[in-house]
Amino acid sequence: MVRLRLVSPHYHTQYSESIKVLDGTFVGSADDRSVRLGPGDEVSVPPRMVHSWGPVQEPVRMVLEIRPAHEGFEKWLTSS
Template sequence: MVRDADNTKEALIVRSEEAEYVPLPHGGGFRLLADASATGGALGANRLTLGAGADGARPHYHALSSELFYVLCGTVEFFLDDEVTSVGPGGLVVVPPRMPHAFGAAPGSTADLLAVLTPGIDRFGYFRALGRIQHGLDSFDSLKAEQARYDVHFLDIPAWQSARTG
C-alpha cells in the first residue's frame, strides 16, 4: 500500500501501461501488477498471457500462500493434486497452501489469466528470472536455490508432463 504524508493507507492503482511487462518466447508474457511490498504484504498479482498450448508453470507448491487464478480468456489446463482439469473464461481456481499444482494453456488454445498470491511474497524477481530462462538466457537450476525466497517449491511429477504431451 502506498502511504500518504499522514501515514494513512491509500489505494494501490496500477495502470496497464505502467506495469512492467516480461515477454515470453511463445508470444505471451507476464504483466507485473503488484508485488507484496506494494500491498503491505497482503498480496501479489500478475497477469499472464500464454501462447497456444504453452506451459504456464511446472509442478510446484507454495508453503505459505494460497494462489487464485481467474481465467480471462482461452482455456487453461490445471494440474491440482494429481488431477488435471480444464477451466475456461470466467472460471476461478483457488489453490490452498501446500497443494501441488501446475498449469498451461490447453492444446490449440491461448490463455490470459490473472494470478493473485496471498499473503503476498515479493516475486517480481521470480517472474523476471522465468522470462530469462524461457529465452535461454539463464538455466532453470538458477531458480532452485531461490525456492524458499519466492515460496515456489518445485516438484518432479511426471504425470503433469504426460498429461500435457499425451
C-alpha cells in the same frame, strides 16, 4: 505480459494461489486432478497443495492472485 509454457509440479508453503481466466483456455493440475479453465472459471490452490500449469498453447488473459503477496513470486514472473 508473461509467456508461460509449462510449470512443473510444485507447492508453496507460505501463500495461496488463485487464477481466474478472462479469455482463452488454461490447463494444469491441482491436487492430482486435471484442471481446464475457460472464461469465468476459477481455481484456488491453498498452501502445500501440489499443482502444475500448462502447457499453454494459445494466449490466455487471466488474473493471478498470490496471498499474502510474495516478492519472490514477482521476481520469478519477471525472469520467466
